[in-house]
Every structure is written in structure tokens, then in C-alpha cells.
Amino acid sequence: MANFSNLFMIMFIINNFAATKAQGPNYLFVYCILENFTPNSTYQKNLRTLYSSLSSKANNSFEFYNTTVSGAVPDDTAYxxxxxxxxxxxxxxxxxxxxATLTLSNKDCNSSIEGLIWYDQCMVRYSHTYFFSKLxxxxxxxxxxxxxxxxxxxFNRTLLETLNKTADEAAKAPIGKKxxxxxxxNLPVFQKLYCLAQCTPDLSPQDCRSCLNLSINENVPRCCAGREGARVLYPNCMIRFELYPFYGSLSSPSPAPAGVTTTVGHESTTLEGLQFDLNILKDATNNFSPENLIGKGGFGEVYKGILVDGRSIAVKRLSTSSTQDFGMARIVDTNQEKGETKRIVGTYGYMSPEYVMFGQFSEKSDVFSFGVIILEIISGKKNTRFHDSYGEDLLSYVWRQWQDGTPLNPLDPKMKEKYHEVEVMKCIQIGLLCVQDNSNDRPSMVTVxxxxNNLSLELPSPHEPAFFSHGRFMDPKIRNDSSSSQSAKSSTLFSVNEMSISTFHPR
Structure with a gap:
């Protein structure tokens, strides 16, 4: 389990450094009643007014809102x-x-007199009849x-106990309150169960608990008992459980520490910058304490740190004996999204093929490096030291096993039975998506x-990574060519200029 702990600690650090730009809402389901309203009717006009009112309130920091647009006759009123x-x-x-309102009005329920739509982040409901405070x-x-x-x-016993405890807590708030x-x-084998419950605030505590009771004690035993994750959605309430933390903090974010002023990269338009005062970094890392050491490379040592607002960071400290600042940090401006260089610097085995062969770098260069780390953690092998009987590097070996339908073969033997197959498969797939040969095919760090964060998401199929062997990157389309001279022409030697080897320490 230690290796996967490292992976998700890395994920948590990346989560703080990567873009925090809001993601599009995750659609779940929509329900539209079959009875339709007359086009261009008063009800349709009132419905448009209703949608506008709901969107306006949601954009003004309302978490819940219900309203009525009245008509001259009852059938024209929109709730x-x-x-x-x-x-x-x-x-x-x-x-x-x-x-949600755009989808309801322009697509799914564009002529229905009643509709309901659920996203992971919100729900919207409308009708021509009064439904407020009704279960x-x-x-x-x-x-x-x-x-x-x-x-x-x-698992089932713990699940029902925890869901009911969650429901009791959610339902105790009075009418009108959140x-x-x-x-x-805790579950066996170092697992944790995460549960969430919510009702619309217009329900009474009794009706809220009844709705959640229906979900937990009727739906869950029938559909979801023994499953590692599920959710049940009703018009007035919802529950969800997973074996990973899928919900966020309920506390308001703390202000950023002094010295955080710049932005980095295309994805970071809403990210606070990564320039910190030295004293802040000393405090975060306990003055670069050896206990916080998590890695070491040719440029210096890397320390884990905790900022005053609770965020985890990784800090590289330049070695006094190093004649090298930090590699790409010296050739990439803080406001630069991509570029080219004739000076290849970085850590051997983690640099993307377009950077090594052509000096081209972008935010996808870091995605490639992150993908290498994921596959190294899963396999317990280093990309720079791995060579199998086919002459493959680690990335190509994992890819071949994926293609052959044996994706778990590269798994670190030390993991034994202490892993979840779905989790491992997803992590391997994410790693392969990150190390694809074409940088445009790689996901953004936000997407990663x-x-x-959500292992239930459907991931795209990865394409083949670049093939690396004995200091060369090779085009995957040519890698199996029998002509050695042709292969030699299609490969590019690594520059050894300012290369370094990194070592990582388990935490």
C-alpha cells in the first residue's frame, strides 16, 4: 500500500500546483415529463424568466433557491x-x-411542462404545479x-451504519437550513469509506430523513450492497459513497501567503503564483528538515512542505555543490506556455520526446514526466534502469502488456494482494495517457x-508512447522496422548537457 500512498500524495501536491480552473459540470441524468406545453405560450415565456432567475441567483453565491413566476391562470405559473x-x-x-438551465431549455426538456436534471455539482427542477417542501x-x-x-x-454492515449516521446529521437541520x-x-486492509448525504433545504427534518431512508435502506440493499461506490438520486435528496475522498472541504479557503503573485502556464489562469518568500518555505519545510526530504537530484534536494493554509507543496533546494538552477526553470519564463530551446537540460528518463529531440517544451512536458512517475510507482521500477528481453524501456513494456490484455503484469510484486484492481488499472491507464508520444494527445494536468480524484470517470484509450532505448527516442511507427539503418536515422541521441539522475525516498 505504501507505493499507492506515494502516488496519491504526489497527486495531492500536483493538485495544488496545477490549474484550479473550474471544470465543466459532470452530467448525471435528466427526467422530462411527456406532456408538452404549447410553443410560444405564456408558460414557455414564464419558464424562460424562471431559468434566468435561477441562473442569476446561482451566480450570486446562492447554494439553494426556489421561486415562482406567476401567470394569469394557474397553468401558466412556473415553479x-x-x-x-x-x-x-x-x-x-x-x-x-x-x-443545467440551458440544457433543459434548449435540448432535453425544451417542450416539457415539467423537468429535473442532476449534475454531480447541482440539480435543477421545474414544474407547472407547486412542489416546494413536498417529498x-x-x-x-x-x-x-x-x-x-x-x-x-x-463492508455492508459498515456501509449502512455510516450512511445512516450521515443521513441523521444531514436531516437534523431545520427547514430552510443547509x-x-x-x-x-475505516474498513479492512487500510481502506476508508466516504459517505455523503444531502436534502433540499425546503424539506422538514422528518421528510429529509424519510427521503434518505428510502435511498439507504431500500435502494442501497437492492442495487448497491457490496459495491465499492454508488449514488442514489431523488428529486429532494441524494446519497453517495466511495472508497476515495470525492467531496471537498466545507471550510472557506484561507488567503494566500504573502509573496504569491504570479501565474504559470495556460491552465493556471486562476492559480495563485508559485513565488514564495524564503521564510515561508523555511516554515513550511521545518527549515528543510531531513524528515521532510522526499527526493534528491543533480540540482538539489526536494522537501515536502505544509503552508499555513494547509496546502501541501514540494520545494527543491539548490545544492551548494551543484554547478547546474534549476534546469528548465532557467529557460522558461513564468508567463511562457511553450517554446523551443537548443539547450537540453533535465532529469534523464523523465523528459518528453519532443523536448529531447527538438527542444520543444510546454505544459504537456510536465504531464509526460508525471506519467513516468505514475508507472514507476505502480511497477516499482525506474524507467532509466529498466530493460527487458525485448530491449524495451518501462513505458514500452507497460504499453505492450496493456495491448496484450495483461495490464497487471508490470505491478510491483511487493503489492501482492494489497491493491484494488480497478484502482490499479485506472492508474496505469492514466500513466499511459500522460506518456503518449504526441503531446497533443496527452491530457492536461487539470484533467489528470x-x-x-474520480476513478469512476470513463477514460479515453491511450496511444503508444515513444520508444526509448540506450539513449535514443524512436518514433513508435518505426520502432518495429527490421532495417537498423532506417531506425537509426529516425532516432535522436539524448544530449548529455546538464542531465541528472533523481532518487526518491519513501514517506
Whole structure:
């Protein structure tokens, strides 16, 4: 389990350094009643006014809102509400509600007199009849993980206990108050269960608990018992459980420390910069304490640090004996997204093929390096030292096993049975997506973080990585060519200019 702990610690650090730009809302399901309204009717006009009102309130930091647009006759009156998930930041809440109202009005329910749409971050509901403060038992939707938990009896007992505890906490808030709660519980083999429950604030505590009880004690035993993750959605309430932390912090973000002023890269338009006062870094790393050491390279040592606002960072400290500043940091400006250089510097085995062969670098260069680290953690092997009987590097070996339908063959033998197949498969796939030969095929760092945070997401199929052998990168299309001279012409030697080897220390 130690290797995967390292992976997700790295993910957490990357999450703080990568773009924090809001992601598009994750669509779940929509329900539209079959009865339609007359085009260009008063009800349709009132519905458009309703959508505008909901979007406006969501963009003004409202987490829940219900309103009525009255008509001259009852059938012309439009009722509507939205609710954002309790841990959703206000900007993402507004974007989600706006997206939901556009989808309802222009696509899915564009002529229905009643509709409901659920996203991961929010829900929007409308009708021509009054539904506020009323418990609705239809429609409902269940989403279930395909993976089953090994320890069925223990897991199911802990699951129901924790879900009911979460529901009790969410339902105790009075009418009009936020009804949202999360709970965690320990499971066998160093696992944790994460649960979430929420009701619309217009429900009474009794109706909220009834709605959650329906989800937990009727839906879950039927659809989801023993599964490693699931969610149940009703018009008034929702529950979700996973074996990874899928919800965010409920506390407001703390102000950034002094000295954080710049932005880095195309994805970082909303990211605070990464320039810190030396005293801040000393405090974060306990004055570069040996206990915080997590790696060492030719340019210096890398330390784990904790900022005053709780964020984890990694700090590289230039070695006094090094004649090299930090590699690419000396050739990339803070406002530069991509570029070219004739001076190749960096760590052997982690640099992208376009950088090594042509001196081209971008944010996708770092994505490639991150992918190498993921595959190294999973396999317990270093890319720079790995050579199998086929003469392959680690990336090509993992790729061949993926293609042959034996993706778990590269798994570190020390892992033995202490892993979850779905989690490992996803991590291997993410690693292969990051090291694809074509930089345009690689995901952004923001997308990588979303993959790691939500293992239930459907990932694209990776393409072949560049083939590396004995100091050369080779085009995958030519790698199997029998002509050695042709292969030699298509490969480019590594420059040895300022290369370094990095070592990592387990934490």
C-alpha cells in the first residue's frame, strides 16, 4: 500500500500546483415529463424568466433557491428550484446551474411542462404545479460501481451504519437550513469509506430523513450492497459513497501567503503564483528538515512542505555543490506556455520526446514526466534502469502488456494482494495517457487530477508512447522496422548537457 500512498500524495501536491480552473459540470441524468406545453405560450415565456432567475441567483453565491413566476391562470405559473452540492464552490455552482438551465431549455426538456436534471455539482427542477417542501419519491436514479468489495459482510454492515449516521446529521437541520453531511469510516486492509448525504433545504427534518431512508435502506440493499461506490438520486435528496475522498472541504479557503503573485502556464489562469518568500518555505519545510526530504537530484534536494493554509507543496533546494538552477526553470519564463530551446537540460528518463529531440517544451512536458512517475510507482521500477528481453524501456513494456490484455503484469510484486484492481488499472491507464508520444494527445494536468480524484470517470484509450532505448527516442511507427539503418536515422541521441539522475525516498 505504501507505493499507492506515494502516488496519491504526489497527486495531492500536483493538485495544488496545477490549474484550479473550474471544470465543466459532470452530467448525471435528466427526467422530462411527456406532456408538452404549447410553443410560444405564456408558460414557455414564464419558464424562460424562471431559468434566468435561477441562473442569476446561482451566480450570486446562492447554494439553494426556489421561486415562482406567476401567470394569469394557474397553468401558466412556473415553479422552479436549484440546489448545489454542499461542498461545491460558488463559481462552480453558478456554472453548473447555468449549464443545467440551458440544457433543459434548449435540448432535453425544451417542450416539457415539467423537468429535473442532476449534475454531480447541482440539480435543477421545474414544474407547472407547486412542489416546494413536498417529498417526491419519483423519479429516482441509481449509479453503481462495477467493482465489488471483497469483505462483503463487514463492508455492508459498515456501509449502512455510516450512511445512516450521515443521513441523521444531514436531516437534523431545520427547514430552510443547509441539509448536508459527510462521514468517513475505516474498513479492512487500510481502506476508508466516504459517505455523503444531502436534502433540499425546503424539506422538514422528518421528510429529509424519510427521503434518505428510502435511498439507504431500500435502494442501497437492492442495487448497491457490496459495491465499492454508488449514488442514489431523488428529486429532494441524494446519497453517495466511495472508497476515495470525492467531496471537498466545507471550510472557506484561507488567503494566500504573502509573496504569491504570479501565474504559470495556460491552465493556471486562476492559480495563485508559485513565488514564495524564503521564510515561508523555511516554515513550511521545518527549515528543510531531513524528515521532510522526499527526493534528491543533480540540482538539489526536494522537501515536502505544509503552508499555513494547509496546502501541501514540494520545494527543491539548490545544492551548494551543484554547478547546474534549476534546469528548465532557467529557460522558461513564468508567463511562457511553450517554446523551443537548443539547450537540453533535465532529469534523464523523465523528459518528453519532443523536448529531447527538438527542444520543444510546454505544459504537456510536465504531464509526460508525471506519467513516468505514475508507472514507476505502480511497477516499482525506474524507467532509466529498466530493460527487458525485448530491449524495451518501462513505458514500452507497460504499453505492450496493456495491448496484450495483461495490464497487471508490470505491478510491483511487493503489492501482492494489497491493491484494488480497478484502482490499479485506472492508474496505469492514466500513466499511459500522460506518456503518449504526441503531446497533443496527452491530457492536461487539470484533467489528470480529475481522473485521479474520480476513478469512476470513463477514460479515453491511450496511444503508444515513444520508444526509448540506450539513449535514443524512436518514433513508435518505426520502432518495429527490421532495417537498423532506417531506425537509426529516425532516432535522436539524448544530449548529455546538464542531465541528472533523481532518487526518491519513501514517506
Amino acid at each position: 422552479g428550484m436549484f440546489m448545489c452540492r454542499g461542498d461545491t464552490p460558488s463559481d462552480q455552482c453558478g456554472a453548473c446551474v447555468q449549464n 417526491a419519491k419519483e423519479p429516482f436514479k441509481e449509479y453503481v460501481s462495477p467493482t465489488k468489495q471483497v469483505y462483503q459482510e463487514t 441539509k448536508f453531511a459527510t462521514e468517513e469510516a 487530477v480529475s481522473y485521479l
